[in-house]
Amino acid sequence: MMPYDDLTSEELMPLVASGDKRAFSSLMARHRNTVYGIAYRFFKTPQEAEDVFQEVFLRVWRSAGKYQPTAQFSTWLYTVTANQCKSELASLWRRKVRLIGSFWAGDAGERIAPTTPSSEETAAQNQQAEQVRSSIGTLPAKQRLALILSRFEGLSYEEIAAVMDCSIPTVESLLFRAKNGLKKYLSNNL
Numbered sequence: 001m002m003p004y005d006d007l008t009s010e011e012l013m014p015l016v017a018s019g020d021k022r023a024f025s026s027l028m029a030r031h032r033n034t035v036y037g038i039a040y041r042f043f044k045t046p047q048e049a050e051d052v053f054q055e056v057f058l059r060v061w062r063s064a065g066k067y068q069p070t071a072q073f074s075t076w077l078y079t080v081t082a083n084q085c086k087s088e089l090a091s092l093w094r095r096k097v098r099l100i101g102s103f104w105a106g107d108a109g110e111r112i113a114p115t116t117p118s119s120e121e122t123a124a125q126n127q128q129a130e131q132v133r134s135s136i137g138t139l140p141a142k143q144r145l146a147l148i149l150s151r152f153e154g155l156s157y158e159e160i161a162a163v164m165d166c167s168i169p170t171v172e173s174l175l176f177r178a179k180n181g182l183k184k185y186l187s188n189n190l
Contacts, residue, residue: 009073017064042085078163135185143178
């Protein structure tokens, strides 16, 4: 039995390419939260997030033999995930499904415990959080994705540019427009 926990993701990929299902399972377990989290923040539905997760790892399995470690595995995986989110979004639009994707503190299951606010404070906070989630859903897909990768995944502008296959100035512009769009929406609705 091979100690998969001691191997990097880049080292696991050749094993996955050779058909090693335990290596693939280890890779999936290692990156599940990242892929699922991005998809969930993008679509805000567990079903869509799970569908994207499964499709991403199906692509990882099928592409393992072609994988070249020219960049970090995580950068390659972010790219696959971003492309799958965009494909899924296009598919949903074709089916005329209106999406309100969002992300904010706690939507990945992590809630920050407040210091016993009053019920009025809680209601106001919940209303504001819902308005913020709704406002994020109004952003165009590219702006939303750039914001997710920056805000929640902590990627640098260079990494976001690599994932989204665009230039660093484009990333800067997308993030600038996303932040301005959120400010405008929230100032009009809060």
